[in-house]
Amino acid sequence: MALNPEDLSGGFQHYTVMAFINEKMAKHVKGPEFYLENTFLSWAEVEDKLRDILEDSGMPSEAKDACTWSCLALGMRFAHRQSQAHACRMQRLHDFNKLHKSAAQTLASNLRELSVQQDMDRKEVAYNLRLTQAKLEEVERERDMLRWKLFQAEVKLFSEQEWIKEGPGLATASETATGAGACTPPRPAAAFTATSPYSEPFDGTPRSDVGTQGKGPQEPGRGRAAEPQLQRRLPAFRMPGDWDCPWCKAVNFSQREICFRCGGEIWLQKP
Structure with missing residues (x-):
């Protein structure tokens, strides 16, 4: 028998169908040989070989019929192999899709965490900015206070210098009025x-x-x-x-x- 009922890669599911095809292929010895020789070829190669057999005028009609039924069995086998390959590809695509979905969910979770972190950083930066502005205002107030104290010190130093420059004349006048031994307190600079x-x-x-x-x-x-x-x-x-x-x-x-x-x-x- 060319078709083995235990061979699941043949593409046939019912024993009756496989028995009928085996009967048709067994009418000529060329039928089972054609099936076994071309089991692992592609459908295009099998079809080319069948065409050569059908075009051969020396080939008996029983051999042509047997090869035709063998070609049908090979077509079912090839279709079954193709369906298994498509199923494997679909499974790989499904797994790949699941992987992409998981990666998308992970990216979305990371994006949410990043947004929350950025919001927290923004609030922290805003708080630090307000704190820095408050410190800057305090420093400016201290600067203004120091400027005011420096201005007062300059005014005081200027008054003392004015008093020092006016001192000898006042001392001479006071010595003439009170005598050489007497000494009167100097007039403040604001009196001038x-x-x-x-x-x-x-x-x-x-x-x-x-x-x-x-x-x-x-x-x-x-x-x-x-x-x-x-x-x-x-x-x-x-x-x-x-x-x-x-x-x-x-x-x-x-x-x-x-x-x-x-x-x-x-x-x-x-x-």
Whole structure:
């Protein structure tokens, strides 16, 4: 028998069908031989061989019929083998699909975790930013406080320097009034006001009646008799850059542009 009922790869499920085909193939010896020789060939090769047999005029008709039934059995065997291959491919595709589905679920889970982590990081960064802004505001307040203290220290130092520059003249006047052995306490720097050495007080505006040589107008009683008194008001020392007022002869700091005593501007001493 060409077809074995125990061979599951033959493609036939019923014994009656296999017996009928075996009977048809057994009518000629060429039928079983054709089946056994071409069992593992492809369908295209089997069909080409059957075509050569059918076209052979010397081949008897019983052999052609037997080869035809053998070709039918081989076709069923090939179809069964193809169905098994397709089933294996489908199973592999199904497994691959399951693997992709599992990977997609894992990626979705990782994406959710990443979103939660990014949200937490964003909130932490926002909190740190607010904390940094609060610290920056505190530092700015401390900076403003330090600037204010520095300004007060500069004002105090400036007042002390003004008092030191005015000290020798006050000490000379006090020694003349009280004697060589007496000593009066010095006047504070705040007691000196920006008043003009002339009869009228200085109103803070520069003089407009200045001559071509940068000297102020001469008033009655304010000529040479006032110069010794102005000379006595000069300080005992001066720093580089300090300048003399061309009107009242007072020594001013280098950073001043207007005389602290009479209000004369520094440009008056320039030709």
